[in-house]
Amino acid sequence: MMRARQIVATSALIAVVAGIAGARVGAQEKPAAPAAKPAASNAAQVARGKYLVAGHGCNDCHTPYKMGDNGPEPDMTRFLSGHPADMALPPPPQPVGPWIASVSASFTAWSGPWGISYTANLTPDKETGLGTWTSQQFMDTIRNGRVQGHGRQLLPPMPWPAYKNMNDADLKAVFAYLRTIPAIKNKVPDPVIAPPPPGK
């Protein structure tokens, strides 16, 4: 079990796509809306996006993990919906020595020198996900490392410095695929920004 968990924890580090957005409210998850059916014209693009999302490990951080029969596994009823709004967490442990970061069992909440970050809702829900985003905003988010391309910085462990190297076609494909997955209403909490160190 421990080994399996380590493997999952390690793979979670390659979380993919988008920042951590949204305000803290008490919204609960709601059943997923039916997924949009891709038009034939963009079916190939969506398929490419699905392939990229699966291969780049988006699921590892943006889908909450739960304990299953075989150990930790992604809760596919919450597919790519980010850190659950209804998941209450105690304060994270303080770093000890060189161990400077920690992660929740769901792999959706991360604590480190930057503060606490919660993985974003990537579903097309218009209120809490990427439903109102444009493809260009999504691309600029990845390229610039800022929410919607121009807002605050994305936080660790989102590895946008790697994904910014993806070409336009692939980033558009990822976004096109994300538009087809079920919309899940889940208002991810705001990140907690650590106070500046003394003297800053």
Add this chain to the structure above:
Amino acid sequence: MRFPRSRVSVRDLPTGLWLTLTAALLGVVTVATSAPPGAPWEPPATLQETGLYADWATKTVAPGTLLFSPQYPLWSDGATKTRWMRLPKGTFIDARNPDVWRFPVGTRLWKEFRFSRRAETRFIERGPEGWRFAAYAWNADETAATLVGENGLRRCVEIREGVVHAVPSRADCRVCHEAGPVHVLGVTALQLSSARDPNAPHAEPLPEGAVDLDTLVARRLVRGLPASVTATPPRISAPTPLSRAALGYLSANCGGCHTGTGELSSLSFALNYTLNRRADQLAPAMATAVDKPSKFRVPGMPEAINRLCSGHPDASVVVQRMASRNPLVQMPPLGTQLVDEEALALIKRWIAEDLTPSASSTAAGVRQP
């Protein structure tokens, strides 16, 4: 790499730290992707090589290099800034759209930032594929300025005790310069107008030897401006000097991104002051901000609902975000670590004195014919 025991701000995170860690642990991503976009541009290794100076020792700029000074400067934590541009010989700026100038390929611009000493000089160049960005950090004795890496430089020159100027990453250069249709932010008809606003925060008189709009037009370096702009020097039309300065400040400091178009168009929020509009049209800030609800909620400020709440500066989201340097709240979201207190006071006074509930439907901000 050493990390402090105490937590540090997100601003202190070495960019790419987590990616590096991830890569070290995992060997990064295994899925094949196509080639990265475009051929990479390699900036010159030193400022000297960008061609700004004809004589490095005396810092004499090269012939054809034009000193300029926007009348509404961008707040940069109090930096003293000097700006130059140079067009390729025989070329000119296409100004048929007075709000969106088109620069010829080969255009170069520089901006020097100085605190207690020269800190950095930013360089942008119009290439065939688009704008290119680079920054050069000066050494302590100002004898050399070398290229800053793609991720910027977090600790450059101390601004004041405990606050250190940061050179932006190239991604952040793009965040500001490519947010709207105008990619050169300080070179516009309004910014270079000879009708300079004496009340603009941090304004300076036109420096000796600097060009203004009249000079550029006379030298045919700017062509195609509509007669409505050339007839009289462009200026912000406003009922009071206070309103004029406030609209100018918002345009220069917020209107690069908030243009009401492009990627942020869904916000329906524009703070750029446009010249190319009908005489009876309101200034974009008046039309889209005054008593218009914000989509952002300021933590702990439930009463701050409107972008600009007429008569109530403290209930205005714009004010609250200008007054914050919490990374989740602050505006602008980058390029500044210190609140612009002078401008904040100006905007608050403007909201309190000049904005009334009917301001957005009156002549305030309407262009004079």
